[in-house]
Amino acid sequence: MKISVIGTGYVGLVAGTCFAETGNDVICVDIDEQKLKKLRKGESPIYEPGLADLLKKNVTEKRLTFTADLDMAVKKADVICLALPTPQAEDGSADLQHVLEVAKKVGKAMNGYKVIVNKSTVPVGTGDRVREIVLKETKHPFDVVSNPEFLKEGAAVNDFMKPDRVVIGSESPRAVAIMQDLYAPFVRTGNPLIVMDIHSAELTKYAANSFLATKVSFMNEIANLCERVGADVDLVRKGMGTDSRIGLQFLFPGAGYGGSCFPKDVSALLNTSRTYDYELHILDAVKAVNRQQQLVLVDKIKKHFGGNLKGKNIALWGLAFKPNTDDMREAPSLAIIEGLLREGVSIRAFDPAAMEEAKRRVGKSVKLVDNNYDALKGADALVVVTEWNEFRRPDFDRIKSLLRTPVIFDGRNIYDPKVMKEKGFVYYGIGRGS
Numbered sequence: 001m002k003i004s005v006i007g008t009g010y011v012g013l014v015a016g017t018c019f020a021e022t023g024n025d026v027i028c029v030d031i032d033e034q035k036l037k038k039l040r041k042g043e044s045p046i047y048e049p050g051l052a053d054l055l056k057k058n059v060t061e062k063r064l065t066f067t068a069d070l071d072m073a074v075k076k077a078d079v080i081c082l083a084l085p086t087p088q089a090e091d092g093s094a095d096l097q098h099v100l101e102v103a104k105k106v107g108k109a110m111n112g113y114k115v116i117v118n119k120s121t122v123p124v125g126t127g128d129r130v131r132e133i134v135l136k137e138t139k140h141p142f143d144v145v146s147n148p149e150f151l152k153e154g155a156a157v158n159d160f161m162k163p164d165r166v167v168i169g170s171e172s173p174r175a176v177a178i179m180q181d182l183y184a185p186f187v188r189t190g191n192p193l194i195v196m197d198i199h200s201a202e203l204t205k206y207a208a209n210s211f212l213a214t215k216v217s218f219m220n221e222i223a224n225l226c227e228r229v230g231a232d233v234d235l236v237r238k239g240m241g242t243d244s245r246i247g248l249q250f251l252f253p254g255a256g257y258g259g260s261c262f263p264k265d266v267s268a269l270l271n272t273s274r275t276y277d278y279e280l281h282i283l284d285a286v287k288a289v290n291r292q293q294q295l296v297l298v299d300k301i302k303k304h305f306g307g308n309l310k311g312k313n314i315a316l317w318g319l320a321f322k323p324n325t326d327d328m329r330e331a332p333s334l335a336i337i338e339g340l341l342r343e344g345v346s347i348r349a350f351d352p353a354a355m356e357e358a359k360r361r362v363g364k365s366v367k368l369v370d371n372n373y374d375a376l377k378g379a380d381a382l383v384v385v386t387e388w389n390e391f392r393r394p395d396f397d398r399i400k401s402l403l404r405t406p407v408i409f410d411g412r413n414i415y416d417p418k419v420m421k422e423k424g425f426v427y428y429g430i431g432r433g434s
């Protein structure tokens with residue numbers, strides 16, 4: 001199949017590469033020339049496990065090419081996937097300017113029947129708007145399909161190659177047949193490809209992300225309660241999660257959720273519901289809890305140091321919004337850094353993958369160092385924000401010798417409080433009675 005993917009970011013690049021890996025000819029389009037330059041050499045502009053090798057292979061074997069020429073890419077393709085950003089607008093809604101602008105350009109470039117597949121996360125009704133825009137620009141037949149993407153950064157290639165499910169929103173049997181053909185290699189083991197109407201597909205993505213965000217905020221509230229009543233959230237989590245109706249996934253408390261999806265998707269769904277005169281009370285609470293939770297570590301640090309942090313030095317481990325990615329969009333680390341700087345704290349920070357991104361975002365206000373131990377030199381405490389594997393079993397004696405005072409704030413509960421105590425640390429976790 002001939003496929004063009006417009007927008008070559010976390011979703012577009014992974015989707016394009018995986019479609020090429022299953023034998024399709026794929027053209028990826030982007031407006032970022034720097035990105036395209038790297039990609040043409042077979043180099044990944046993002047950190048995503050397994051992506052670099054797959055990308056290189058498919059570029060070398062000439063199934064995967066990169067261009068800024070949208071017109072050519074549309075003309076050559078049977079299927080056009082939109083994987084464009086839909087960031088949060090000021091009023092909380094999804095900003096659709098990229099999707100709608102590109103829809104117009106796609107319409108103008110049409111030269112025959114095409115399936116226009118929306119992989120971006122977009123509010124209900126966007127498919128209808130895309131259809132109207134394209135219709136104004138062309139006499140050629142086409143179908144618009146909603147195919148929301150459920151991959152997780154940090155495991156994106158694996159998620160795309162082996163999805164739990166594929167959702168296809170379309171009322172056109174012709175388009176559905178093409179989508180079934182395209183996704184057949186990815187659903188061979190019987191994982192479902194669920195066909196539905198476009199509105200339901202569009203809403204499914206928001207409902208899924210909002211539900212996951214709800215799980216996180218719910219667990220964070222339970223963790224905060226655990227601290228107050230003297231319970232251990234880790235045990236509560238196991239006791240709850242082993243109920244098959246609840247499940248063990250996504251029940252880890254921490255320093256709040258972040259990333260390029262949950263915050264904006266929760267806001268966009270709230271915005272949609274308000275447009276339709278319906279209050280999603282639960283999601284309002286999910287959002288408020290998360291805002292508070294992102295600063296829970298700052299509150300703990302402040303309390304430990306007697307309410308005054310002026311002149312303190314803090315070592316921060318982890319800047320990416322989660323492990324195995326370099327993405328810092330809406331990362332809890334940013335809220336924590338802002339909170340600490342406001343209190344007059346100096347910060348030394350390290351992340352295994354997000355240092356380039358960190359330079360751009362906080363390079364002026366935070367001292368970025370070459371490894372996790374360097375961050376500890378002369379620090380009054382260590383704060384763990386992202387649960388990278390390389391932070392799980394560090395040399396605690398070395399940590400102790402480098403810190404000015406042996407204090408650890410563990411924002412992801414990766415250390416055992418008992419062991420920490422035995423090793424002579426003052427230890428604060430989340431929801432562990434301290």
Ligand code: NAD
Binds near residue numbers: 006011031083102261
């Ligand atoms: P991204 O910012 O990583 O990538 C978007 C790309 O589109 C960038 O490379 C940008 O240069 C390019 N672009 C912008 N305008 C363009 C234009 N006019 N023509 C061509 N290219 C253009 O975004 P992302 O994280 O891949 O997200 C894309 C969409 O997928 C969003 O709607 C997001 O909500 C959704 N989504 C993201 C994830 C995720 O984990 N990142 C998961 C599922 C769904």
